Amino acid sequence: MRAAYIEAFGAIEDVVRVGVRPDPAVRATEVVIQVRSASVNPIDHIVASGALQAVHPVALPLTLGNDAAGVVVGKGEAVTRFKVGDEVYTRVAPVTSGAFADYVAVDQDLVALKPGTIGFDAAASLPLVALTAWQGLVEHAGLSKGQKVLIHAGSGGVGSIAIQLARHLGAHITTTVSADGAAQAREHGAHHVVDYRTEKFEDVDGDFDVVLDTLGGEVQERSYGVLKPGGVLVSTVWVPAAQEAAERHGIRGEPFFMHPSGEQLETLARLVDAGTVRPFIDRAYGLDETADALRHSASKRAKGKIVIRVS
Template identity: 55%
Template sequence: MKAAVITQYGQVRDVVRVADAPVPAVGPQDVLIEVRAAGVNPVDHLIVKGFMSADALAGPVVIGNELAGVVSKVGAEVTRFAVGDEVFSRVDPRVGGAFAEYAAVDQSLVAAKPAALTFEEAASLPLVALTALQALTEQSDVRAGTRVLIHGAAGGVGSAAVQIAKTLGAEIVATASADTVDLVRELGADRVIDYRAEKFDEVVSDVDVVLDTIGGETQERSFGVLKTGGTLVSTIPIADAEAKKARWNVEARSFFMHPDGEQLAHLAGLVEAGQLRPIVEMVFPLDEAAAALQKVERGGARGKTVIAVRA
């Protein structure tokens, strides 16, 4: 099969190549998915650079962390899916393998693809939507009346978080660039701040939850807008977290999402109900996987970048 692989860590342009790779073996709990499309995320180029592992590579590794496709084979103990099912998945991060024509995924990490979505749209959702859902419901407790500030609200995680927070009944304040303000408002934000025109910490206060996908100065300034007892949840590590929690009398948590097929099925239900829609910015063919990764590496996304594995 054709796949995007690395044999060593390094810069995307130097180490990512598309090559022949063996079709993965199918374990008893696995479904073999004929991949139609795969989503691209910042974690992918960090993996390529070796930031996520201290171990040297023993051989070629197929990269990629989320996909949509059609089940082509099932393991002996699989009960949830059958050959021909259209599915999507955030794959096991220890395994990867989404940027390929076939991927073997444990059935517990797979859900039925929403019928309303194309494969490209479905492939763009698992990682970012699961991150958003877990940030709002596991790392914090967003519910009706909760005041939430979402940074980077036009990006992959941010755009999903705005929509999911809306389903939870939250009051949503969001930061975005001027050219995406209308999009973020359309997704459900009650107030959208153009971060280049206004400093959010000068116009926002008494927030229950901040979802930070930016880090750096944005993360630092976010502590000052939280209520006493509020929670900052970040996908970026928080330096001196304990000291900041004590200073501001708040909770501060950084986390990395975990794949979960049941949660993914819940998100599929939101899609079917018209409460969650993917935002796909650009689609690359598999042969241009390195270019897709470099696009994400540059940042400034309006939604997601996707690789079309099969036409």
Template identity: 45%
Template sequence: MKSFIVERYAKTGAVRAAERPDPEINADEVLVHVEAAGVNPLDSKIAAGEFKLILPYRPPFVLGHDLAGVVARVGPAVTQFAPGDTVYARPGDFRVGTFAELISVREKDLALKPTTISYEQAASLPLVALTAWQALVEKGRISPGQKVFIHAGSGGVGTIAIQLAKHLGASVATTTSTANVEWVRDLGADIVIDYTVEDFEKVLSGYDLVLDSLGPESLLKSLNILKPGGIAIGIGGPPDPSFAKDIGANPVVKLATRILSRKVRKAARRLGVRYSFLFMTANGDQLREIAKLVDAKAIRPVVDRVFPFDKTLDALDYVDTGRVKGKVVLSMG
């Protein structure tokens, strides 16, 4: 089958086109013919080796974390899917590889595709929608009337998190550049801060939750706008000891997470707030709930550009510019 693989970890030139054998499936797995695949900043970071300590993939391996497609075959223990079903998924860690014509996915990581959207739109959702769900519903337990601040509202996670937070009944503030202010407001944000002219830390206060995708510097500032007992959830790092414990990390990784997150954890304690690192996990049950929201028009996918599969390297380069509104998608069509 045609695929794009990480041949070796490198900042540039790590990914290339390659022919690979068709995947085999185990008893609890589903073979999916990929119709479209989402492209994420995570893909380039993994190819560059930035996650080797947490996710030690052994090159060569197929890249890609989002898919929408059609079930080709199912294992004998699979009960929820049959050949011909249209599905979408974010395969579990160490089982990624959506930049390919075929992929085997565990049944528990897979869900039926929302019926009202295209394959390309569906492929844009799994990683970012699961991230938003696990931050706002699982960790944050957002309820009506609460205040949520979402960094980078025009990004992949931001566009979905704004819509999900509004669906949950929260008041939502976000940041974006001047050109995207009205566009992000149309997604449902109540307060939109143009980061080129305003400092969110001087404008906002009393928030229940911050979803930070930018990293340690913005995270430290974000702690100051939380009310006592509020929580900052970081998806751009730093990883914390709770995360290391959850993944069963070795002693070296545990020590590294403790050191990397010490400053933000200390600042959070001083302010009477909490910090939690989120590394999204695959979950077919949550994708089923997200599909219901999509079909009910509570969440709409946001696709910036669709690239043909043979232009995967161009798609990765475009994502790396940091100027994407929503998501970039590969189409196998």
């Protein structure tokens, strides 16, 4: 099969290759998906750089890619949830990757039928960001109707989905974006949009029940002070000092790493088909252009998700 892969760590232009790789081996509980579309996430170029080897080591050569949408073309003998011909989407196992390829083998528990109202590009754009938004707001924050939530980076992949989910949950939503992302954030359901380049979010609004932070650093430090006592800061970027800072401000810190879940993807598919959640795609590339897609992601200029059309 053809795939985009790395044999060493380093700069994208130096290490990303597109060529022939072995077809995936299939375990008893796995389905084989012929990938129609995959999507790019920041984790993809970070992994390629080798920056995560100390905490999440991966073996080389490695086929890149975490999100895929396609058609089931084979399955292990213990698979009961899917049949050949099913159109599905998935966030593959973190230690496996492999979505930037003609075929990927994924455990059935990490797979769901794709939303029927959207195509493969849009479906592939969803898993990692939608699962991150859902788990942050629902599992960890317990966001509920009438609460106030601050969502950072509201025009990014996670942020744009998080705004829509928060709207579905009945929350009052403030988000930080650049000026050119403001219209998109309002369209997705934000009640109050803060241009982070010209405004300080702590000067505009406050007394939040929940902050969703995917940025860390100085933005995270400034976010402690806008939460009401007992509020919760949910973050995908956490350092040891953050917990002490959260306690000092009388709030709850909830660090988390997204975990793949076919069951949650089923829930999200229903929300998409109901019109509650709408994917937003920035640009599509071909498999041979994977390095270009990764560079575009690393530039942080994308508004919405970057998609790779595999077949």
